[in-house]
Amino acid sequence: MRARVSTDDDARPATPAGAPIGDPPGPALRERLLPYLSEAVTLVRGADVAESLSAPGGVLGHGDQHGHHALEHAHPDDLPGVCDVAAAAIDLGPGTIRTAPVRLRRAGGSWAPYEITITNRTDDPHLAGLIVRTRPLDRVPPPAALDTEGLLQSLADAMSTGVILLDRFGNTLFANAQATATFAGLDPTDALAGSVLPDLFVPEDRAEVAAAIIAARSELTAGVDLHVHVEDLERGRRLLRLRLSARQSDGRTAMILVNVEDVTEQHAHATDLAHRAAHDFLTGLPNRAALHDLLGDQLAHDPAGLVLFYCDIDGFKGVNDRHGHDHGDRVIMRVAEDLRLAVREEDVVARLGGDEFVVVCRHPSDAIVRRLAERLSLAAGWAGTPSPSSTTVSVGWARGRPGDDVEALLVRADEAMYAVKRARRDPGGQASGDQSTRGTSAHSRSRS
Numbered sequence: 001m002r003a004r005v006s007t008d009d010d011a012r013p014a015t016p017a018g019a020p021i022g023d024p025p026g027p028a029l030r031e032r033l034l035p036y037l038s039e040a041v042t043l044v045r046g047a048d049v050a051e052s053l054s055a056p057g058g059v060l061g062h063g064d065q066h067g068h069h070a071l072e073h074a075h076p077d078d079l080p081g082v083c084d085v086a087a088a089a090i091d092l093g094p095g096t097i098r099t100a101p102v103r104l105r106r107a108g109g110s111w112a113p114y115e116i117t118i119t120n121r122t123d124d125p126h127l128a129g130l131i132v133r134t135r136p137l138d139r140v141p142p143p144a145a146l147d148t149e150g151l152l153q154s155l156a157d158a159m160s161t162g163v164i165l166l167d168r169f170g171n172t173l174f175a176n177a178q179a180t181a182t183f184a185g186l187d188p189t190d191a192l193a194g195s196v197l198p199d200l201f202v203p204e205d206r207a208e209v210a211a212a213i214i215a216a217r218s219e220l221t222a223g224v225d226l227h228v229h230v231e232d233l234e235r236g237r238r239l240l241r242l243r244l245s246a247r248q249s250d251g252r253t254a255m256i257l258v259n260v261e262d263v264t265e266q267h268a269h270a271t272d273l274a275h276r277a278a279h280d281f282l283t284g285l286p287n288r289a290a291l292h293d294l295l296g297d298q299l300a301h302d303p304a305g306l307v308l309f310y311c312d313i314d315g316f317k318g319v320n321d322r323h324g325h326d327h328g329d330r331v332i333m334r335v336a337e338d339l340r341l342a343v344r345e346e347d348v349v350a351r352l353g354g355d356e357f358v359v360v361c362r363h364p365s366d367a368i369v370r371r372l373a374e375r376l377s378l379a380a381g382w383a384g385t386p387s388p389s390s391t392t393v394s395v396g397w398a399r400g401r402p403g404d405d406v407e408a409l410l411v412r413a414d415e416a417m418y419a420v421k422r423a424r425r426d427p428g429g430q431a432s433g434d435q436s437t438r439g440t441s442a443h444s445r446s447r448s
Helices: 027-036 076-091 148-157 177-182 203-217 264-278 288-301 316-323 325-342 366-377 406-425
Strands: 040-045 048-053 097-105 111-121 129-136 162-167 172-175 224-232 236-249 252-262 306-313 348-353 356-362 393-399
Touching: 076 097, 076 111, 076 129, 148 177, 162 177, 177 252, 203 224, 203 236, 203 252, 236 264, 264 288, 288 306, 288 348, 288 356, 288 406, 306 325, 306 366, 306 406, 316 325, 325 348, 325 356, 325 366, 356 366, 366 393, 393 406
Parallel strands: none
Antiparallel strands: 040 048, 040 129, 097 111, 111 129, 162 172, 162 252, 224 236, 236 252, 306 356, 306 393, 348 356
């Protein structure tokens, strides 16, 4: 028996009985395959379509585009980019392939996204042009699903402020890197993850944070702002600014978003600037601006309960002339300290400027007024010059009256002080306390 030799025909499946044989390869068969094309292949010479291969009607539905401009249906805003890509394919020579996105107008007039791939085949004597493949982007398989949770975490961590997400009861659901760093110095038992927000703060602030959570849940509240403190194990007490705002779902609060910012240094800087603006740099006493605010408030509410002492260092110009301004500054600072020691704890000593000071007293009795005037006049008896008794302070006082403004009260106290100063020069003159009958403002006079 002769062995049978296997051929390639044996590997082909047998044609079922009665099945159609099919068209032989050739133009007719290719014509039947065209409807299945999902993209167009176009030969472009110059700027026009020389030949194309696509499904009937073309990928845009405009039909045969032979002889038409290759970019006739491109969106005007995309033309510069497509032209740059085509120019690059030409300049870089045969074999260069370049791709670009472009919006093309379909037959119905709508714009749709496409991708074109340009191949330089000017080296092929039969093609001698650019091959342009056009395919719709909406038919490109979607990319793999994004790691949404990881992406959101990365975005949140990139924020410059802390972000905490709470459930409606104040339990921590999420915190970004900045928020975690803000609370990093807490006791481990107060760790941020899974904590109840009020428990993170110092005991005296917890009720305020709990009330803010309740307020943020209200539909009538756009947001709640507050400043509270945490106790950092390494950096001490820190001041945080919180803003709480609710996020609703189905008409009820689902979550509360908390923005967190450490404002400790910012608050300290602002406090320092405010103190500098309201205090004299040499003595640390309240300055004229702070004094005006204090007197204005007191006169508006209880003018009769206010007594103002006006103090002026006698002969201070001579002290500066004989011993220099550095010595004069030391005298000013020592007098300021002595005036503070001479008054009651609730009284306020302020420096108007130069060698002038005032003391603000609230509700002193007549006996206290006399005693304070005596103590203030002795406040600088220690040292204007090397002789302890050579520097004195002239003191006058005035009591507030209904209808007084700040300047009126200052002028009366100043005039009373000036009467004391004159009485020292003229022992026969009057040196009583409230000299209210003089009308000349001492702010325009020089002291001696």
